[in-house]
Amino acid sequence: MKKGLVETADGGTLFFDEIGLLPTHLQGKLLHVLETQRFRRVGGAQEIEVSVRFLAATNEDLEARVKEGQLREDLYYRLNVVPLKLSPLRERRENALMIAEHFLELYSSLHGTPLKRLAEEASLALGITVQAFGRVCRQNRIETPGERRLKRRQLPAPEPGAL
Secondary structure (H helix, E strand, O other): OOOOHHHHOOOOEEEEEOHHHOOHHHHHHHHHHHHHOEEEOOOOOOEEEOOOEEEEEOOOOHHHHHHOOOOOHHHHHHHOOOOOOOOOHHHOHHHHHHHHHHHHHHHHHHHOOOOOEEOHHHHHOOOOOHHHHHHHHHHHHHHOOOOOEEOHHHOOOOOOOOO
């Protein structure tokens, strides 16, 4: 049988993005894995033991999700061992530029093309999410390999509350 994500992460870390949106029917199963470090493959008969560290992130207010009945309280407390609250990137512009440069370097390296830099007007327009910026960098490495700078016109419109 093919290994799933939990089994593949054995001995390492498994990251759950937007844990607050996990469907309620899966929350009990995740809680079982968190508590016992054991799981059963889909269609499997025996439990498999793993050693996995879990890391979760969300933009949701998890306490509100618990009160609304959308998140199990026991799962919330199991996940909320070492909470880290980060301010949005829109409040940390210097980090946004650093992340943007990272994506440009990453996709230049992956595609073996000359490194692009952000044109000044593009760096001022970084009102998009990190994921959207990553997509823009990846697309522009492929679609416009001869251009040396990523221009503002190549960025999507700023997203409300982004960055």
